[in-house]
Amino acid sequence: RQSWASDSSDSVTSSGSDSDGSLYKVILLGEHGVGKTSLARIFGGVEDCADAEEAGNTYDRSIIVDGEEASLVVFDIWEQDDSQWLQNHCMKMGDAYIIVYSVTDKVSFEKASELRIQLRRARQTEDIPIILVGNKSDLVRSREVSVDEGRACAVVFDCKFIETSAALHHNVKDLFEGIVRQIRLRKDSKED
Numbered sequence: 658r659q660s661w662a663s664d665s666s667d668s669v670t671s672s673g674s675d676s677d678g679s680l681y682k683v684i685l686l687g688e689h690g691v692g693k694t695s696l697a698r699i700f701g702g703v704e705d706c707a708d709a710e711e712a713g714n715t716y717d718r719s720i721i722v723d724g725e726e727a728s729l730v731v732f733d734i735w736e737q738d739d740s741q742w743l744q745n746h747c748m749k750m751g752d753a754y755i756i757v758y759s760v761t762d763k764v765s766f767e768k769a770s771e772l773r774i775q776l777r778r779a780r781q782t783e784d785i786p787i788i789l790v791g792n793k794s795d796l797v798r799s800r801e802v803s804v805d806e807g808r809a810c811a812v813v814f815d816c817k818f819i820e821t822s823a824a825l826h827h828n829v830k831d832l833f834e835g836i837v838r839q840i841r842l843r844k845d846s847k848e849d
């Protein structure tokens with residue numbers, strides 16, 4: 658498929674806007690070690706760069722989804738420091754959220770539920786797009802959370818669900834395309 662913009666970092670900063678002029682802020686949430694940075698770097702197309710550490714932890718890029726361009730800024734700042742202020746700010750600033758857990762870590766799965774509740778509290782009246790992500794699906798033998806458990810959790814929390822493997826780049830593209838579709842769905846229904 659051609660929908661994933663082939664050219665990464667430079668396409669972004671220069672354009673910086675959707676076809677309707679918007680730039681969507683997507684925030685990654687989740688426990689330490691679940692794969693947030695790995696997913697964000699794949700999105701940003703910088704996962705192999707030696708200086709990725711210094712590249713900062715926001716990644717902006719335009720991608721083509723269903724024939725239309727969308728500009729996303731992905732924020733991997735949830736764990737940047739322990740400040741309550743930053744975490745509160747994260748809960749307020751996003752246009753969409755990706756809540757990540759590791760399928761090899763039950764505790765991270767439970768934490769994902771807590772984050773969903775926290776987010777609901779922070780954004781009570783808003784219907785914000787959220788995707789629950791079970792990452793590390795390649796680690797079959799150390800799996801602690803089944804696909805069914807993940808899916809059931811997403812039903813309870815009224816959000817979308819996908820399993821990914823950042824290691825194998827499996828479903829990562831679908832994840833970010835999915836976020837764009839979720840944002841558009843809500844925007845379209847508001848405009849109607």
Ligand code: GDP
Pocket residue numbers: 687688689690691692693694695696792793794795796821822823824825
């Ligand atoms: P973060 O703390 O949530 O940002 O997690 P990182 O992206 O830093 O990943 C933590 C560790 O898990 C690193 O050693 C990654 O290489 C590894 N990791 C991340 N995603 C995957 C995955 O899909 N599969 C496997 N096997 N390892 C992964």
